[in-house]
Amino acid sequence: MTWTKAPFQSLFSEPSRNGVYKSRDHHGSGVKVINMGELFAHDRIGCQEMARLQMTDQELLKAAVVDGDLLFGRRSLVEEGAGRCALAWGIDEPTVFESSIIRVRLNREVATPAFYFYYFRSPVGRARIRSIVGGATVKGIRGSDLQRIEVDRPPLAVQERIARRLNCFDDLLGANRRRIALLEESARLLYREWFVNLRFRGHELLPMAQALPAGWSRKPLSALIDTGPKTLHEKGKTYPFVPMQALSETSMVIDQPGERPISGGAKFQNLDTLLARITPCLENGKTGIVQFLSDDVPVASGSTEFIVMRSKVVSPYWVYCLARDLSFREHAIRSMAGADGRQRVNPKCFDTYMTLQPPALILKDFDAVVEPIFQQVQVLARQSRALTKARDELLPKLMSGAIRV
Structure with missing residues (x-):
């Protein structure tokens, strides 16, 4: 099927607009503001937690984001961020967008926003965007170039049918993400309740000794975990490889790894926790299990900027939850040293961080509760990878008209 083509601008309901820039004293309160972080992390942006920005009513009128707006990365330090497209969806309160983003608002009488969101995620749409990306150190696009690119324009009814079909995948993916977030939150809350607040199962029956329950002791973290574990592997053999971008800032899930022969970098096995040791990855929360x-393949390798945290005498699930705990993270961040922009965690911080070693029976009880949670998260993550693969295989066929809907 051959679709007509049109300048992208001909589908706009109003001119495209760059986002707002305000000095630091305007940050921290006010309305939600969409930053490049949201653009990288989410395909649909709306109801997530975001930074906040003070805006006047007049400024809000000009820079407001509404459901159906297309948001394009205007400039980025990495090429895939330049022109990256996200869809505003589920906006639940006044929201604006920052200066590294371009907002496009389409005329709903001729264009379906969700269709063009998927269009710019497809190979043909990405090729159109790459044709206007410029810059050396910082990659970017200009609104004037974006509005002039030529796009496919199928009939509105076809756009709507394609969007609905692809939305089914993303609805399921969104449901899985929400379930994973709830499961992870339950594991972290249980960790804090048992090992920080000391309200573990049966706590009221144990006598206290020097402000600790009987059988508990205070130890440096390095006595409980190994941060440089030996992992046996065959030289020259290809293994899964986890780059830094595969770690999530908020979730235990590690994105699907690639493959390469092991050379340098971290080596690890199942139930090891990976902690980013370099700025700003550590501050942003990059951690996974x-x-x-x-x-058949029990070993993997990854970025040289990972710290591998492996249990010596505690539960591996305890290790991951500790790695996500605010107290430990602040301690690790305070230890960082090095040149600006390349600061790394001081390995000695694991010797100076004091924590509580629970009795083996308490750890066994903890594992019995949280192991099914971690396993369920992994099942949901596998389902999401399969859904993503199916959607991405279908996307170019729909966008080329090879499959009629």
């Missing part, structure tokens, strides 16, 4: 390896 390895659960994707099989008996």
Whole structure:
């Protein structure tokens, strides 16, 4: 099927607009503001937690984001961020967008926003965007170039049918993300309740000794975990490889790894926790637990900027929850040293961070509760990878008209 083509601008309901820039004293309160972080992290942006910005009513009128707006990365330090497209959806309160983003608002009488969101995620749409990306150190696009690119324009009814079909995948993916977030929150809350607040199962029956329950002791973290574990592997053999971008800032799930022969970098096995040691990855929260390896391939490697945290005498699930705990993270961040922009965690911070070693029986009880949670997260993550693969295989066929809907 051959679709007509049109300048992208001919589908606009109003001119495209760059986002707002305000000095630091306007940040911290006010309305939600969409930053490049949201653009990288989410395909649909709306109801997530975001930074806030003070805006006047007149400024809000000009820079407001509404459901159906297309948001394009205007400039980025990495090429894939330049022109990256997200869809405003589920806006639940006044929201604006920052200066590194371009807002496009389409005329709903001729264009379906969700269709063009998927269009710019497809190979043909990405090719159109790459044709206008410029810059050396910082990659970017200009609104004037974006409005002039030529796009496919199928009939409105076809756009709507394609969007509905693809939305089915993203609705399921969104449901899985929400379930994973709830499961992870329950595991972290249980960790804090048992090992920080000391309200573990049966706590009221144990006598206290020097402000600690009987059988508990205070130890440096390095006595409980190994941060440089030996992981046996065959030299020259290809293994899964986890880059830094595969770690999430908020979730235990590690994105699908690639493959390469092991050379340098971190080596790890299932149930090891990976912690980013370099700025700003550590401050942003990049942490994950390895659960994707099989008996046939029990080893993987990853970025040189990972710290591998492996249990010595505690539960591996305890290790991951500790790695996400605010107290530990602040301690690790305070230890960072090095040149600006390349600061790294001081390995000695694991010797100076004091924590409580629970009795083995308490850890066994903890594992019995949280292990099914971690396993369920991994099942949902596998389902999401399968859904993503199916959607991405279908996308170019729909956008080329090879499949009629």
